Amino acid sequence: METKIVIRGAREHNLKNINLEIPRNQLVVITGLSGSGKSSLAFDTLYAEGQRRYLESLSSYARQFLERLKKPDVDYISGLSPSIAIDQKTVPHNPRSTVATVTEIYDYLRLLYAKLGEVFCADCGRKAQKQSFAEIISQIQERASGSQVGIFAPLIRGRKGEYKKLFQDIAKKGFLYVRIDRKLHALNKPIKILKTKRHDIEALIDTVELTPRNSERIRRSVQTALDLSEETCLIDVVDQDGKSGKQELFFSKKTTCPKCGTGFKDFTPNMFSFNSPYGACSRCRGIGKLSQVMAHRVIQHPEKPLLKGAINGEIYFSFNQYVIEDLIHKLKEHFNFDLSTPYAELPPEVKEALFWGSGEITGLIEELENLFYSTSSEEIKRKVRKFIREDICPECRGNRLKKESMGVKIGAKSIVAISSLSVDQAGLFFEKLGFEGNGKIISEPILKEIRQRLFFLKNVGLGYLTLDRSVTTLAGGELQRIRLAAQIGVGLTGVLYVLDEPSIGLHPKDNEKLLHTLMELRNLKNTVLVVEHDEETMRHADYIVDLGPGAGRDGGEAVGVGNFTALKNCSRSLTGKYLSGALSISLPHKRNDYRKAKALILKGCQEHNLKNIDVKIPLGCFVCVTGVSGSGKSTLIHDILFRALHNHIWKTDYSVGKFRSISNRDAIDKIIEIDQAPIGRTPRSNPATYTDLFIWIRKLYAQTHDAKLRNFGPSRFSFNLKGGRCETCRGEGYQRLEMSFLPDVYVLCEMCRGVRYNEYTLAVKYRDKNIADVLELSVKDALTFFAAIPQIRERLELLDEIGLGYVKLGQPSTTLSG
Structure with a gap:
């Protein structure tokens, strides 16, 4: 077996035809000046070639579905393993991704709750119990008496397939109709459904009026439904116009609320997923928030006509102006109003259609929301934010799931309550959690996976993060360490891992845990290649490659290789000179006197873990906010100070963290946030x-x-x-x-x-x-x-x-x- 990765003639970007031999199954650091070629070597050469070779080994059918990397400019590489990159550039923009979903903890939680959760009624809070046949009949007669109903036997719920055999079996048993995704189909005709789509399928047992003279027929039909569908029955109450769907009653001999009579289906993992229609809140579709366009900001001059200044001019800058003009002309044709009429004098139905649309006409609100979520332009997003406000969903109260799913509990906690815990708190909860009998057999492999992943997250210094924290709010370093923890949880061996400065943003207190994690990944017989400037990481490395001597066209050479001591003694290595103390960064002799400076004064800051603190930030000074990971730095500066000042200066409507007051905010006339997001997502940006x-x-x-x-x-x-x-x-x-x-x-x-x-x-x-x-x-x-x-x-x-x-x-x- 090869013990080295041998590179000959690497010329990607500014690399100058370099030759290297990197030991396998070691912790290797690639360091050097910014722009010296570290990423070109680590990501664009080694990772790209390892990934490319692995994908080329797959079948041609599989390869057509995968993104393929171009072959790097290199003469020869040997000893290369399949590669995995964990970098800082690929920050997800999907608000549905959380710490728990990225690490797969939430997948195991869903499985645990589906298999072992105790069901409580979301309306009255009572624990659900099994229901007898007599109780089911009594509930049907009580809740739908006198109505025309369809009695159905639920057969398939939320599963993909064509189900030709199922339809044949049902027809052989004498049934005439099935309902597929709420639409009736006759069984004596061919039924074609998409096998790639999830379906709900029920057999129609009977259509009957709930009257005393039909009581025996109802009993027989309900019993037939229970026998056919594993002790469940669906009653579809028809309205006065003969349309179904007025009310649907679900009954089960398995689980029912003793007070309300509500029946519960057998819970499946997707019923706890806010990414699935079976679990997501139907109002906000699993986001937890509702985007509201503020009409009063869209209409700037109500005394003017629509095409002559009534609409805020920034709307035109966000859209192509013809989109707005086309909408207004469609409204004129539909409602037949005079275009010279001031907005304030327009009929209410025209105003409503302008914002919400009418028939095939798309309103301004939908256009703005579509633009906000589809554009990659931060400039357009900034402009559109002035007109959009995000509110907590009133139905799920920001919890993202249907109320039935939130009623299932383990250890007196719902899956939402578990997700709101920090990694440290969840670790303690699951260490104490246990089951008896069959529950113990079912839970052991699930709990093992959850505990392992929580342990790895804690070990990379992320114990302060809550499981439901959106990954869009994480710093690049935090997200990279989450991916690192997830990879350790997978337990792969013989892989080339390439990481991009995992120590960035990490407090020295947590750096030792990160290094231990990197060495654990190495001990699984993986090659761990880290692009890094951190001295402590270099001290722990088995091998170091220093690129230089300069940046850009002056870089791209391997100026030093070996262990930490060898690098310190390397005369060509600028990094070595700083490590040995021969060079150092000088401190400023003169500083601005912060005691005499005017200051922003924040009072009563209490968002997240901030404990009602007061903070004074001097103006005209270089101010550093520091603290251990999770101490509240981002909450204070980003969630409170930045958003409050942005709303004040730019008249936006960001959701701002809790605080009492900010003094001297008028001393600031502009605010700019410089974060770790990439400056562009296409080669056209430079x-x-x-x-x-x-x-x-x-x-x-x-x-x-x-x-x-x-x-x-x-x-x-x-x-x-x-x-x-x-x-x-x-x-x-x-x-x-x-x-x-x-x-x-x-x-x-x-x-x-x-x-x-x-x-x-x-x-x-x-x-x-x-x-x-x-x-x-x-x-x-x-x-x-x-x-x-x-x-x-x-x-x-x-x-x-x-x-x-x-x-x-x-x-x-x-x-x-x-």
Whole structure:
């Protein structure tokens, strides 16, 4: 068996044809300056090739459903295992994902509650009991007396399949109809249903009026339903117009509320899932919140007509203006009103249709909600947020599940109550939880998985997180450690794990636990490759690779390899010089006097775990908020301070954490949040576009003599718009060739040769460089080139000062490290 991963001629991005031998089944740290090529080696070369080779080993049928990575630019790699990447870039944007769902703890909880939960009535709180046949008949007569009813035998609930054999068996028993997803089908005709869709199927036993003279017939039909469907029966009460669905009564000889008479179906795991229609609250669909568009902010000037200023102008900036105008013209045709009528004088039905729609007309509220959840533009989201308010769902009170599911308990706690516990609290609860008899046999394997995952989460320093915490609110480091804990729980061996700075944001108190976890992953005979700057992680590493000596085009070389001691003594390694103490970061000699500065004063902060604290934050100073993981830092700064100031300055309606007051908020005229979210999700986003540099560069090129002669405006120099871009590749610079079962091949565009623009646009030059040449400049080179243009120079100086002088202006954001 090979003991090393051998790399020869790695040239991905800025890697300079490097050769390396990395020991297998060891904890290996890849370190170096930002931009030295760490991610290019770890993720874009080793992970990509390991993943690609594994996928290529699968069948051609399986490969067509999987995303395939391109082959890295490397001559040769041997000793490579299937690879798994745990990075910080892929933060889920799905509000349904929680700590418990990502780690699969919730899957085991659902199984535990379905198998061993005690059922309590959600209406009266009494424990449900089994019901006799006589009690079922009595309840039917009491609750639907005099009504026309359909008596059904439930056969299938929420399962996929075609069920041809089932339909044949039912027909042989003499039944004429089945109801599939609430629609009746005759059994003497072919029935075709999608086998990939979940179905509810019931056999129609009888249709009868509930009167005393039909009592014997009702008893026989109910008994038949109970016999056919494992002791359950469904009564569909028909309304006065003959339509079914007025009321559905479910009865079971298994479980029923003794007071209310409510019958309960056998609980299945999907009835505890807020991602399934069988468990999710029907009002909020399992989100726990309802998005409400604030009508008073949409209509800015009610005294004006709809097309002449009544609607807030920012709505037009969020949408294409023709969407709004088209909606208004459709409303005019439908309701026949005068477009010159001021909004305040419009009939109520027109106002209601404008917001909520009418028939096939989609209203503004639905359009705004669709835009908010479908767009990837943070700018559009920020604008739309001004018109949308999120409220707790009044039906489930934010708990996301149907009330029947929340009535099932284990150890006097519902699945919602368990999910609200922190990892530490849940660990204590499940350590004490036990069952007797058959319950013990059923619960042991489930509890083992839950306890293990809770233990691993605690060991990576995440004991403070609640199980129901949405992953969209987690920092990149927290999410990465959750994935790390989940991988340890899976227990794979012989795998290459690639991690991206797992110690980031972690308090030193918890770092030892993280290192223990990494070594545990290694001890399972895995190769653990960590991109890291943390000194303590390097001290614990079996092997270190230091890339450099500089960043960008000055990096990409292996300047030091070996253990911690070898790196400290390496004369070429800048990292080694800092580790040995030969170099150090100097502290400022002069600091701003915070005692004399004006301050923001927060009082009565008590969101989450904040205990009614008062905080003073001096203005005009560099302020650091620190504390152990879970101490309330993000709650204080993000949930309270940022959101409160954002609402005050930008007139948004963020949900703000609990606090009493903020003094001196008028001293702030702008607030910007810089988080760990990636700056773009497509190759079209780059440092120049993200920092608005490209706007000024395009304006500059539009002012050149050649551009004025050709009547080119700034938009001509955008690779996202028709006119200036190469239309063959649509400004991508390359073309994708689909290879069916092989990985797609990306080739340089034959027309533009990868420069993204057409020849007419490239003919316009400023100081002998066209727009494509400028995008290839590094920040440092661009500083010299644009030294005479202050609007561009100032932004470039800032990028250079924060250590990004090596980054190219046109480098796709998807290739930038987190």
